[in-house]
Amino acid sequence: MDSGSVAWMLMASALVLFMTPGLAFFYGGLVRGKNVVSTVMYSFVSMGVVSVVWVLWGYSLAFGEGGSFIGNFDYLGFKGVSSTGTDIHGAGTPDMAVAIFQMMFAIITPALITGAIAERFKFTTYLVFLVAWVTFVYVPIAHWVWAGDGWLFELGALDFAGGTVVHINAGIAAVVAAWLVGKRRGVDRGVEPHNVPFVILGAGILWFGWFGFNAGSGLASDGLAISAFLVTNTAAAMALVVWIVLGHIHTGKMSGVGAATGAVAGLVAITPASGFVGPMGAIAIGFGAGVLTFYAVRIRHKIGFDDALEVMAVHGIGGIWGAIATGIFAVGGIGLVNGDAKVLGYNVVAVLATITYSFIVTFVILKILDVIPGLGLRATREAEDAGLDVSLHGERAYVGDGAD
Secondary structure (H helix, E strand, O other), X not given: OOHXXXXXXXXXXXXXXXXXXXXXXXXXXXXXXXHHHHHHHHHHHHHHHHHHHHHHHHHHHHHOOOOOOOOOOOOHHHOOOOOOOOOOOOOOOOHHHHHHHHHHHHHHHHHHHHHHHOOOEOHHHHHHHHHHHHHHHHHHHHHHHHOOOOHHHHHOOOOOOOHHHHHHHHHXXXXXXXXXXXXXXXXXXXXXXOOHHHHHHHHHHHHHHHHHHHHHHHOOOOHHHHHHHHHHHHHHHHHHHHHHHHHHHHHOOOOHHHHHHHHHHHHHHHOOOOOOOOHHHHHHHHHHHHHHHHHHHHHHHHHOOOOOOOHHXXXXXXXXXXXXXXXXXXXXXXXXXXXXXXXXXXXXXXXHHHHHHHHHHHHHHHHHHHHOOOOOOEOOHHHHHHOHHHHHHOOOOOOOOOOO
């Protein structure tokens, strides 16, 4: 057992977990002041609910050897998952460390979806949705892509750190959720982010945590981790620059929210490619992510679809571009730039499979939750008007002097 790699994987796991509070700040700053607690809680509660699901059955179904579609129940409750052995993953890092690392991915993925349904989704229903979505959507796709007997893994699709499993998956689920829950009340007259510093702080925390997300996905403290660290930072930086330049071209202003969104878009796009591309590939991926996501956001605004916090534009489009770009810019003789189109083809299959499965199963889950007595997807009109913080949580994000 390599103690250096163990230490790095535990640190990487902590970094990825820290991304979820970062996401809470990022999303919390973008909504109206009456819905901050609710928006932050969507992310924070995932740390509790999904951790329990992952230990009880999620990890076993994701990484047990059950077949090409889903795992089995061999590791229920982490039974047989060793803190010293490497029998399950065959990495230099103990299986339990890998399982912990993977848990953090499962936590943040459904939290990403909540950006599309912010300010109107019932919190009690969301708790049930977390359990169902992680079990029936996230876990199977994770098995396809990352388990040794998963069908996309065996096909040869490359997703180093979650372009399909996390970002495309969440982006498509977000579209379904926003569509079914409907548009927010009062948004036709415009909604301004209530706290831009929160947005920038959240993006900074996400950027920081993303080094664990990507550089940790090689499961060792080695040269691959160093390379993944570099390309992660490079793509984020490039996309940030593209966003503020394009924003200035179109509006004459350089937006803080735009800079934060651009950085996150670059991080999303480099995620599947981070173990396979070099610095110049990262520049290209970051540039493409900046352009594609910037105009995806503008198109979304024009058509009036209320994906409240741009989950599809940033994570869906960014993830799709990243998966395709992996097949284009991968080094080592396996990318299109090196004359090999096989990985590009495999990744297109992975993108289409993820989109199709996530859309259908998310739709079914939400439709079922909407008709269960006592649940339903949308908060009441009165709760929305008053704000979900007071209506559903009995708290306010901001109190004038603590006495009112």
